[in-house]
Amino acid sequence: MTHLARLRRDRALVLLMAPGIAYFLVFHYVAMFANVIAFKEYVPFVGVGGSAWVGLDNFQALLGDAGFWAAALNTVLLSLLQIVFFFPLPVALAMLLYSVTRGSVRKFVQSVVYLPHFVSWVIVVALFQQVLGGAGLLNGLFGDGNAHLIDVIGNPDAFKPLMVVELVWKDCGWGTIIILAALHNVDDGLYEAAAIDGAGPWRRFWHVTLPSIRAVLVLLLILRLGDVLTVGFEQILLQRDAFGADAAEVIDTFVYYQGIVQGNWGFAAAAALFKGLVGAVLVFSANKIAHRLGEQGVYR
Amino acid sequence: MSLAVFDRKPDSAPDRSEGRTPAPRRTDRRTPPPRRTGRPAWMEKPKPLTRAGKAVALALTVALVVIPFWVVLATSFAPDQQVVDNGGWALWPQEWSFKAYDKILSGGVVTHALLVSAGVTVFGTLASLVCTVFLAYALARPGVVGGKPVMLMVLFTFLFPPGMIPSFLVVDGLGLRNSYWALVLPVLISAFNLVVIRGFFQGIPEELYEAARLDGAGELRTLFTIVLPLSKAVIAVVGLFYAVSYWNDFFRAVLYLDDAGMWPLQTVMRQYVTQGQNLTDDASAAGLAVQAPQTMRMAVVVLGTVPILCVYPFVQRYFAKGVLTGAVKS
Numbered sequence: 001m002t003h004l005a006r007l008r009r010d011r012a013l014v015l016l017m018a019p020g021i022a023y024f025l026v027f028h029y030v031a032m033f034a035n036v037i038a039f040k041e042y043v044p045f046v047g048v049g050g051s052a053w054v055g056l057d058n059f060q061a062l063l064g065d066a067g068f069w070a071a072a073l074n075t076v077l078l079s080l081l082q083i084v085f086f087f088p089l090p091v092a093l094a095m096l097l098y099s100v101t102r103g104s105v106r107k108f109v110q111s112v113v114y115l116p117h118f119v120s121w122v123i124v125v126a127l128f129q130q131v132l133g134g135a136g137l138l139n140g141l142f143g144d145g146n147a148h149l150i151d152v153i154g155n156p157d158a159f160k161p162l163m164v165v166e167l168v169w170k171d172c173g174w175g176t177i178i179i180l181a182a183l184h185n186v187d188d189g190l191y192e193a194a195a196i197d198g199a200g201p202w203r204r205f206w207h208v209t210l211p212s213i214r215a216v217l218v219l220l221l222i223l224r225l226g227d228v229l230t231v232g233f234e235q236i237l238l239q240r241d242a243f244g245a246d247a248a249e250v251i252d253t254f255v256y257y258q259g260i261v262q263g264n265w266g267f268a269a270a271a272a273l274f275k276g277l278v279g280a281v282l283v284f285s286a287n288k289i290a291h292r293l294g295e296q297g298v299y300r
Numbered sequence: 301m302s303l304a305v306f307d308r309k310p311d312s313a314p315d316r317s318e319g320r321t322p323a324p325r326r327t328d329r330r331t332p333p334p335r336r337t338g339r340p341a342w343m344e345k346p347k348p349l350t351r352a353g354k355a356v357a358l359a360l361t362v363a364l365v366v367i368p369f370w371v372v373l374a375t376s377f378a379p380d381q382q383v384v385d386n387g388g389w390a391l392w393p394q395e396w397s398f399k400a401y402d403k404i405l406s407g408g409v410v411t412h413a414l415l416v417s418a419g420v421t422v423f424g425t426l427a428s429l430v431c432t433v434f435l436a437y438a439l440a441r442p443g444v445v446g447g448k449p450v451m452l453m454v455l456f457t458f459l460f461p462p463g464m465i466p467s468f469l470v471v472d473g474l475g476l477r478n479s480y481w482a483l484v485l486p487v488l489i490s491a492f493n494l495v496v497i498r499g500f501f502q503g504i505p506e507e508l509y510e511a512a513r514l515d516g517a518g519e520l521r522t523l524f525t526i527v528l529p530l531s532k533a534v535i536a537v538v539g540l541f542y543a544v545s546y547w548n549d550f551f552r553a554v555l556y557l558d559d560a561g562m563w564p565l566q567t568v569m570r571q572y573v574t575q576g577q578n579l580t581d582d583a584s585a586a587g588l589a590v591q592a593p594q595t596m597r598m599a600v601v602v603l604g605t606v607p608i609l610c611v612y613p614f615v616q617r618y619f620a621k622g623v624l625t626g627a628v629k630s
Contacts, residue, residue, distance in 0.1 A: 003445065006443075007444040007445050010438075010444050010445045012305070012443075012518060012519040012520065013437075013441060013444050013519055014438070014445065014446070014597075015440070016434040016435070016437060016438045016519065016520075017435050017436070017446070017450060019431045019434065019437030020431050020434060020489055020494075021450060021453075023431065023488045023489050024454060024489070025458065026470065026474075027462060027467065027470060027485065027486050027488070028457045028461075029453075030470055030527075031462035031466035031469070031470045032417055032460065032464075032466065034465075034466035034469040034470060034513050035465075037465070037469070038514070039304075039464075043311050043451065043473075047473075048469060048473075058451065063589065078409040083610060086433055086477050088460040093361065096354065096357055096358065100354070101338055103338045105358070109361065109362060109436075111613070111616055112361075112362050112365050112366065113308070113362075113365060114385075114616065114619065115365065115609075115612065116365055116483070116576070118548075118608045118612060119548070119608060120547070120548030120549075120550065120566050120604065120606070121548075121550075122458065122548075122569050122570045122574060123566075123569070123601055123604050123605055125574045126372070126569070126573045126597075126601045127368040127369070127372060127601070128368070129373075129574065130368065130371055130372055130375065130388075130598070131367070131368050131571075133388075135387050135388030135389070135416075135594075136388065137371050137389045137391070139387075140386055140387050140388070140389055144461070148551055162392060162585060169364065169365070169368075177619065188340065190345075191340075191342070192340070192342045195342040195343065195344075196342060199320070200344075201344070222590060233551075234551055235550070238570060238574055239574075241575070242574075252464075255463070255464060255465065255561060256337050256464060257466075258375045259464070260464070260468060261463045265465065266337040267462070269465045269466070270463055272464065273463070274592055276460060279461070280459060281598055283459070285604070287385075296441050
């Protein structure tokens with residue numbers, strides 16, 4: 001069938017697709033094109049097309065900028081903390097939930113732990129202030145008078161651990177969904193056979209559960225590694241001022257303050273582009289490594 | 301390139317006139333995975349210590365989630381004096397007072413912001429659902445003209461999402477700044493939601509589409525009378541995702557709306573609750589004790605949470621149905 005004939009046959013479908021295609025073209029592909037300002041001295045008044053090309057000047061300035069490297073270091077540190085302390089928790093919680101044999105209990109706990117995922121970061125930050133803040137619940141209950149027992153909110157040293165704890169509180173429960181699905185897909189016969197062969201709970205976990213959900217865990221780890229330069233823009237932007245830029249500036253907030261707030265458009269776009277390229281390289285390499293280890297990875 | 305996570309099966313059917321027999325696991329996707337209830341015969345009875353440990357861990361998990369919500373709720377309903385005496389919080393109101401809610405709901409900044417949020421959420425969710433469902437339906441039909449390149453175009457955006465600066469330039473270039481369109485259009489379709497819905501539509505047996513076509517139904521009619529009634533669960537979940545993302549967004553307003561009077565609730569909340577600015581711009585009110593408006597601040601937080609709490613139970617039961625995991629290769 002020629003393309004024209006197929007177009008005629010599918011004209012209704014093409015009409016249905018039109019708004020969606022227009023959205024992706026304008027807000028993703030035209031936007032992608034707007035990244036060229038990383039190679040320009042962008043002046044809003046003359047627009048993207050009219051601004052002068054400056055080659056790699058913005059990238060040169062970026063690589064020589066101490067603020068950028070400080071932000072990059074914060075980002076990577078925070079990301080590693082998240083991978084080490086956040087990543088295993090949904091797995092553990094999912095195991096715990098899966099081991100609950102009473103359906104009603106499991107459902108109740110699931111409903112409760114999924115909930116924080118749907119609450120905005122503004123509210124999460126407010127909740128944490130109300131519980132951990134100087135005028136909050138814990139200091140009120142256990143601190144004696146003027147001395148603050150818990151000095152977390154606004155303390156730069158506590159910033160990174162606090163970000164991880166907030167993330168755990170918000171998304172640990174939600175993270176169990178995908179693990180639970182993987183656990184449900186494990187053939188019960190394997191457990192039964194292992195039990196009959198005399199394997200106790202730990203050996204069943206080690207020899208049946210873990211190998212069965214390994215592919216999913218590897219997949220999640222790859223996705224997380226590819227995102228190592230992304231650490232929750234909204235969460236950090238909301239708390240950056242309270243903790244100070246030294247502790248709390250990450251690449252995404254750096255881009256926001258340099259570009260939108262201070263108007264160094266080309267410079268900020270260069271930082272974002274740099275981050276995107278490094279991220280893409282990371283996903284590709286992590287995926288390649290996964291293939292080499294015999295896993296399926298994210299894509300072929 | 302094909303993203304294995306999101307593509308259960310590549311669009312291999314070249315022409316949709318060739319009927320395909322649905323593989324059994326595709327129809328299986330919507331039936332929940334077998335639930336284990338009760339202990340299987342081969343599993344040993346857990347030791348009392350293990351059981352107690354598990355019970356404590358579960359209770360602790362639930363408590364850690366619930367307590368922060370409770371403190372905020374209790375503080376918002378407590379009398380001002382109690383909150384001030386405590387230093388900014390209350391675990392149990394001495395008497396239940398609605399004064400804080402009366403104040404913030406009797407017109408003014410918060411009331412207006414609440415209306416803005418509600419409007420953006422309702423309109424945005426509808427617009428997003430319509431556009432997503434239309435595109436997903438067309439892309440789910442095997443052999444549709446342009447289907448492959450369009451799907452690739454969508455999947456590619458997973459790898460390279462548009463950055464903040466380019467998005468800002470596009471919104472600015474379209475003249476959408478300082479208009480509520482800027483809160484909706486840049487995030488109209490989520491590629492993830494699109495892939496979820498498309499995957500679900502593909503799981504509907506091809507015979508149903510053919511029966512509809514033989515009966516003379518056009519595409520729109522097939523979509524509305526055959527496909528959508530079968531897809532209530534996935535539409536509900538994706539609708540919740542869209543609604544929550546519109547309701548929760550504070551940043552787009554900061555970015556695109558220069559006039560604070562236009563701001564939605566979350567943006568206003570950020571200013572008054574987490575940044576601790578005073579709720580009224582009135583100079584005399586600014587002189588009040590810092591703790592005095594704490595009940596009002598917490599009432600704003602409650603108002604920001606309640607709509608989600610209201611919708612959540614109705615949609616939550618669909619999560620388990622494999623709607624989400626259907627998009628992920630198991």
